[in-house]
Amino acid sequence: MKTRPNYLAGIGAFIWLAIVAVPLYVMLSATFQTRAEFGDNGPLSLPTSFTLQNYVDAVTSGFGRYFLNTIIVTVGVVGLVLLLVPPLSYAIVRSQSRAASAIFRLFLLGLAIPAQAVIVPVFYLINTVGLYDNLLGVILPTAAFALPICTIILSGTMRDITPELYEAMAMDGATPAKSFLRLVLPLSKGGLSTIAVFSALQAWNGFLFPLILTQSESTRVVTLGLFNFQTQFGINIPGLLAAVTLSMVPVLLVYLFARRALVQGLMGAGGK
Amino acid sequence: MTTTLAQRRRPAHPGGPAKGRPAGRGGSNVGRPGFVWALPASIFFALFALVPLLAVAVLSFTTWSGLGDPKFVGLKNWEALFADPVMLQSLWLSLLFIVLGIVTQTPLSILLGVWAAGNQKNRAILSAVYFVPLLLSSAAISVLWRALLDPNFGIPGQMSWLFGDGNILGTQTGAIAVLIFVGMWQFTPFHTLIYQGAARQIPPVLYQAASIDGAGTVRQFFSITLPQLKNSIITSVILMVVGGLTTFETVLILTNGGPGTGTTITAFHMYQEAFRRFDFGTGSAIALVLVVISTAISFAVVRLSGYDKMRSSLEGL
Numbered sequence: 001m002k003t004r005p006n007y008l009a010g011i012g013a014f015i016w017l018a019i020v021a022v023p024l025y026v027m028l029s030a031t032f033q034t035r036a037e038f039g040d041n042g043p044l045s046l047p048t049s050f051t052l053q054n055y056v057d058a059v060t061s062g063f064g065r066y067f068l069n070t071i072i073v074t075v076g077v078v079g080l081v082l083l084l085v086p087p088l089s090y091a092i093v094r095s096q097s098r099a100a101s102a103i104f105r106l107f108l109l110g111l112a113i114p115a116q117a118v119i120v121p122v123f124y125l126i127n128t129v130g131l132y133d134n135l136l137g138v139i140l141p142t143a144a145f146a147l148p149i150c151t152i153i154l155s156g157t158m159r160d161i162t163p164e165l166y167e168a169m170a171m172d173g174a175t176p177a178k179s180f181l182r183l184v185l186p187l188s189k190g191g192l193s194t195i196a197v198f199s200a201l202q203a204w205n206g207f208l209f210p211l212i213l214t215q216s217e218s219t220r221v222v223t224l225g226l227f228n229f230q231t232q233f234g235i236n237i238p239g240l241l242a243a244v245t246l247s248m249v250p251v252l253l254v255y256l257f258a259r260r261a262l263v264q265g266l267m268g269a270g271g272k
Numbered sequence: 273m274t275t276t277l278a279q280r281r282r283p284a285h286p287g288g289p290a291k292g293r294p295a296g297r298g299g300s301n302v303g304r305p306g307f308v309w310a311l312p313a314s315i316f317f318a319l320f321a322l323v324p325l326l327a328v329a330v331l332s333f334t335t336w337s338g339l340g341d342p343k344f345v346g347l348k349n350w351e352a353l354f355a356d357p358v359m360l361q362s363l364w365l366s367l368l369f370i371v372l373g374i375v376t377q378t379p380l381s382i383l384l385g386v387w388a389a390g391n392q393k394n395r396a397i398l399s400a401v402y403f404v405p406l407l408l409s410s411a412a413i414s415v416l417w418r419a420l421l422d423p424n425f426g427i428p429g430q431m432s433w434l435f436g437d438g439n440i441l442g443t444q445t446g447a448i449a450v451l452i453f454v455g456m457w458q459f460t461p462f463h464t465l466i467y468q469g470a471a472r473q474i475p476p477v478l479y480q481a482a483s484i485d486g487a488g489t490v491r492q493f494f495s496i497t498l499p500q501l502k503n504s505i506i507t508s509v510i511l512m513v514v515g516g517l518t519t520f521e522t523v524l525i526l527t528n529g530g531p532g533t534g535t536t537i538t539a540f541h542m543y544q545e546a547f548r549r550f551d552f553g554t555g556s557a558i559a560l561v562l563v564v565i566s567t568a569i570s571f572a573v574v575r576l577s578g579y580d581k582m583r584s585s586l587e588g589l
Contacts, residue, residue, distance in 0.1 A: 009387035084313035091309035114518040121324035144320030170303030205409030223411035
């Protein structure tokens with residue numbers, strides 16, 4: 001409702017826009033230039049030619065495979081999250097047992113556990129069960145670390161379902177399972193899409209678990225591929241930036257079409 | 273047609289609600305899910321987060337190189353850790369990173385968040401651009417900035433009046449400055465989002481009253497907006513502390529802990545001990561230090577600010 005212009009914040013906002021946008025522009029423009037041209041003209045100049053060779057290089061240097069791996073990890077993580085979180089949130093919101101509220105507090109506590117803190121035991125565990133260098137070994141801990149935030153988001157959505165609806169279902173003799181399938185899931189679509197998008201983002205951008213739990217080229221995910229590409233071909237900056245750009249495209253597409261779900265998920269992460 | 277429907281529906285409630293429901297049991301308990309519904313997710317989470325948290329404490333008293341089984345060695349790792357100059361330095365560096373992160377990101381994100389909370393159309397469009405770095409992986413962001421700051425092909429080479437010889441990452445001060453800047457680039461949007469949400473919750477009536485009293489924009493910002501954002505500032509600062517302590521990818525990719533050990537912060541030191549020197553016992557001890565410090569700082573921030581005693585930020589309304 002403030003209508004008074006705030007010049008200081010306005011100027012700050014435009015400076016920050018430049019700081020955010022210029023690197024992204026440099027990145028894009030570099031990917032469409034040849035290495036020679038980029039080297040001669042420098043990063044801040046306007047491109048004079050146009051080539052897609054850098055993207056071809058990026059894909060043929062292994063990123064096709066890395067993308068497939070990242071997609072497998074992402075689908076696995078989202079699948080697990082969608083399988084585990086709804087029943088948990090349902091129990092948290094509707095169960096009257098003390099255990100359920102204790103579990104909710106445990107998940108709140110779990111928000112504060114950084115992945116770095118447990119990476120050594122997780123490495124030990126994954127090794128022991130023989131999942132080292134296997135994408136399933138990346139999926140399991142990544143999904144586990146997405147659970148606390150997703151649970152908080154989804155139980156928030158489920159709390160908004162009015163108790164009268166549950167009672168009406170119960171009056172009709174519905175079992176908890178029936179209420180869950182007929183009432184809770186259909187009315188939680190917003191929350192479900194938020195946790196799907198949010199856990200997908202976590203999985204897509206994940207770095208630490210793949211770094212520690214995989215080693216071979218056949219299980220390499222995109223983020224590790226970028227790191228690897230940089231250490232090996234760091235001098236080919238347009239090629240490197242083409243790979244970076246490719247890694248961003250799916251996320252930006254999701255941002256375009258599911259912005260609300262994404263921002264809500266991020267707010268859930270911050271607004272605890 | 274209507275009669276058939278009515279006839280069909282009737283048998284669905286034979287005898288009404290009185291039947292089959294024992295007297296004395298609260299009707300609201302019927303149809304509620306049991307605790308079993310929470311079990312699969314809880315077991316899964318315990319296996320990968322809670323049990324490892326206990327295991328890391330146990331492992332910190334063992335020596336293990338990744339092969340065979342861990343061997344109990346008592347306090348040896350801990351004694352070595354407190355005598356390790358890199359460890360002590362890493363704690364100072366982590367503290368420096370956290371403080372610099374808070375000092376640079378908080379004023380900026382409050383300013384941007386309050387600004388973005390306005391209803392103007394152009395602000396919505398700009399906000400959409402602001403949030404882009406938030407969507408990118410730390411790996412992609414680090415690789416991007418490493419390329420942009422390349423001494424030969426990057427921006428510093430073109431702007432030697434500002435960057436000298438262009439090898440910014442070659443000095444400790446330069447490397448720290450880059451990491452702080454990249455952290456700012458990456459995380460300011462997130463904290464902006466927190467403040468934007470909170471600023472929208474501030475009741476407009478407060479500003480209207482202040483305007484009537486003749487308070488200008490700046491005065492309103494310091495007397496209304498900032499105090500009303502107190503809870504968000506606490507949340508945001510806690511997240512910065514925890515995030516700063518666990519910063520890892522940016523250090524690995526941008527500086528690899530260097531030059532020398534100039535940017536080896538504690539989380540990176542843990543990675544090096546465990547996964548480069550294969551000293552998992554020491555790595556676990558460092559991991560435990562990280563957990564203890566981040567929990568302690570979060571508690572301290574909550575306590576010192578009186579956050580735990582404060583019920584409502586809208587007192588007096």
